[in-house]
Amino acid sequence: MSFLHINNVHKRFGETHVLKGVDIAIEQGDFLVLVGPSGCGKSTLLNMIAGLDSISEGELLLDGRCINDVHPSRRDIAMVFQSYALYPSMTVAGNIGFGLEMRKVPRKERREAVDRVAKLLQIENLLDRKPGQLSGGQRQRVAMGRALVRDPQLFLFDEPLSNLDAKLRVDMRSEIKQLHQRLKTTIVYVTHDQVEAMTLATRIAVMRAGELQQLGTPHEVYDDPNNLFVAGFMGSPSMNLVKARIVEHDSVLVAQMATSLATTQAVTLLRLRQGMTVRYLHLLVLVRLQLLKHCLVVELHLLLNLD
Numbered sequence: 001m002s003f004l005h006i007n008n009v010h011k012r013f014g015e016t017h018v019l020k021g022v023d024i025a026i027e028q029g030d031f032l033v034l035v036g037p038s039g040c041g042k043s044t045l046l047n048m049i050a051g052l053d054s055i056s057e058g059e060l061l062l063d064g065r066c067i068n069d070v071h072p073s074r075r076d077i078a079m080v081f082q083s084y085a086l087y088p089s090m091t092v093a094g095n096i097g098f099g100l101e102m103r104k105v106p107r108k109e110r111r112e113a114v115d116r117v118a119k120l121l122q123i124e125n126l127l128d129r130k131p132g133q134l135s136g137g138q139r140q141r142v143a144m145g146r147a148l149v150r151d152p153q154l155f156l157f158d159e160p161l162s163n164l165d166a167k168l169r170v171d172m173r174s175e176i177k178q179l180h181q182r183l184k185t186t187i188v189y190v191t192h193d194q195v196e197a198m199t200l201a202t203r204i205a206v207m208r209a210g211e212l213q214q215l216g217t218p219h220e221v222y223d224d225p226n227n228l229f230v231a232g233f234m235g236s237p238s239m240n241l242v243k244a245r246i247v248e249h250d251s252v253l254v255a256q257m258a259t260s261l262a263t264t265q266a267v268t269l270l271r272l273r274q275g276m277t278v279r280y281l282h283l284l285v286l287v288r289l290q291l292l293k294h295c296l297v298v299e300l301h302l303l304l305n306l307d
């Protein structure tokens with residue numbers, strides 16, 4: 001039994017069908033990164049796991065227990081929202097420590113926990129300020145602090161580093177990675193950043209328009225994408241897709257490509273391994289390398305035809 005099992009989950013907002021039967025299962029200690037174009041349903045899925053949105057259909061299991069109808073406060077999940085959602089009238093220290101206060105953690109212990117997290121997030125000098133006196137990046141770190149101060153069964157992060165400058169982002173990314181390795185907590189993390197996805201994840205789920213396209217290790221989704229969408233979406237710069245036809249040439253299968261260069265009507269023949277056991281997307285990678293070598297990259301038509 002998986003630790004977090006998202007079982008055929010649907011979400012409808014009136015007529016709008018936002019999640020269309022998502023199936024994802026991860027183990028305890030996994031770091032799942034959700035990626036996909038804007039509006040594909042990532043935040044919606046996180047909100048449903050946190051219990052902030054109802055589930056239209058399907059089942060959410062956490063550690064073997066169905067949590068569909070469990071109140072958010074009883075789910076033992078900490079979430080960092082895309083929109084921070086800080087309490088404006090509380091100080092930074094108050095915001096970070098609020099969850100602990102609700103759990104009746106003694107003041108001294110609370111203070112120590114807040115200081116530890118503030119140090120980690122490099123916001124020690126801001127603890128007495130109110131959110132209105134902070135920059136966007138500082139607010140984002142406070143929102144992170146509020147989750148990190150706890151020790152929940154599951155962390156949910158919705159683009160937690162999107163407003164940080166490049167240097168701080170790299171620092172925070174490595175902090176999150178170390179934190180995960182140290183605590184072995186299970187994490188579901190949304191990002192638009194390819195480097196973040198590839199470096200942090202133990203599993204990546206690629207979504208598109210409310211449907212899961214692929215669930216796999218970073219290596220699997222990058223090198224062995226399930227479909228053309230995943231191939232084009234993962235990787236920066238993204239993979240070039242070249243129109244090719246598989247033909248027999250000297251009794252072996254080759255990919256025949258016509259390029260549309262103004263100066264040459266070059267036709268490149270690329271030898272495939274016997275028997276077509278090579279997946280067509282490996283073929284694309286080979287094509288990319290081949291073309292780079294010949295400096296033909298930019299002017300190609302990007303499409304694949306498998307007939």
Ligand SMILES: Nc1ncnc2c1ncn2[C@@H]1O[C@H](COP(=O)(O)OP(=O)(O)OP(=O)(O)O)[C@@H](O)[C@H]1O
Nearest residue numbers: 013016018036037038039040041042043044045082
């Ligand atoms: N309360 C709502 N009522 C109707 N539609 C909604 C509601 N909340 C979200 N949606 C729609 O659901 C879809 C998914 O939204 P969601 O916020 O989950 O996307 P996302 O993948 O997190 O995008 P982004 O990367 O931009 O944050 C969008 O098309 C959005 O317009």
Ligand SMILES: [Mg+2]
Nearest residue numbers: 042043044082
């Ligand atoms: Mg979102």
